Amino acid sequence: MTRRVLLVDDDASVREALGQTLELADLVPVLAGSYIEAKDHITPDFEGVVVSDIRMPGKDGFALLGFTHEVDPELPVILLTGEGDIPTAVRGMAAGAFDFLEKPCAPADLLTVVEKALKTRALVLENRSLKAQVEAGDAAARLLRGTSALSEKMRDDARAVARTMADALITGEPGVGTSKMAEVVHLLSAVSRGPFLKIPGAGTTPDTLAAVFDEAEGGTIFIDEVAGMSQPAQFALLERLEQPSAPRVLAGTYQDLAKLTETGAFNPDLYYRLEAARIHIPPLRERREDIPTLFRHYVEIACEQAALPKPDIPTDVTNRLMGQDWPGNARALMNAAMRFAMGLAEPDAAGGQGLAERMADVERAFLIEALRDHEGRATEAARSLKLPRKTFYDKLARHGLKPEDYRS
16 A cells, blocks of 8 residues: 655654654655665655655755656655745746645645645556556567667567467567567467577578477477578478478578578578568667666666666766667667676767767657657647747657657
């Protein structure tokens, strides 16, 4: 039940008094005297709300508000202001505070605002729980992370190909994750309970292929970089695929198989057999808005594997990440996340891009985020970015973005 209230105030007497008020109302106060004490309690699944004084030594209430919204933008923060300090209160509301109260505040006023915030928080957590239950059975939503339109299309393609049970080709640059995509398609398919075997294209012979097909009966085989298969292995694979009881084959490649068939380096019959169903994984440079989500996920994995505390990821770090081209794609981003988690180095600044290009990439990501948050409603998106409508539309045109693409 969502009844916790993180109460942050450097004045011990005020903190204790407000805490007693909350306890008498059957709420659960969590008392903190500073930003440092409070931040460790703030998590994406915090079952409660935050009430914080604005004026505190060191980092103030605005800093705590900013940190809270980095952790969870939907966690309500109520700010306490000095009597008559309206400009500060307005600044807080503009920064995303749920509400504000003037000190000293009457117990009834405090409880009214807190109860309203708790109801809002309870609804958010309930919706997240329901969504998680739905996605728990959806490998595409669980394993293919990203909030961009390209990522959503990628997940839809995975679901569609999984339903067909046809052999398929998975394409993308090195490091995009063709192997993971193959695993997702397998988990979504009718043979998800069967074996899932991975083999490299290079070095595979007709004999090893025969053994793998026998072992993968009733399941799926993923061939990594199918273009590396020898001609005899390609012929053997084609013969195996034509057998009615053959396991499903998913083949990954970063090469242009159509061109390889023209030069005779790849069997055309095998190409057309695999190409009937296709999934393309876009590189990170084409979906930069996914980078912060992926980086945070990779940092969490690295910390869990190494038993390390999860570090804060400042906004300037994610902005720099979004400015890079990432020729190694997800694999390179994962390596950067591991180094960051271990405290070895911050991610490098973008190589090969000037300031103007990096700023344009970041601007595009903010525009996409605003359109997504407001489901393609351009007027509301422009207002959230504090931009005149004409300026907003000019920027959309410059970046090739259309509001209708983000409407549900």
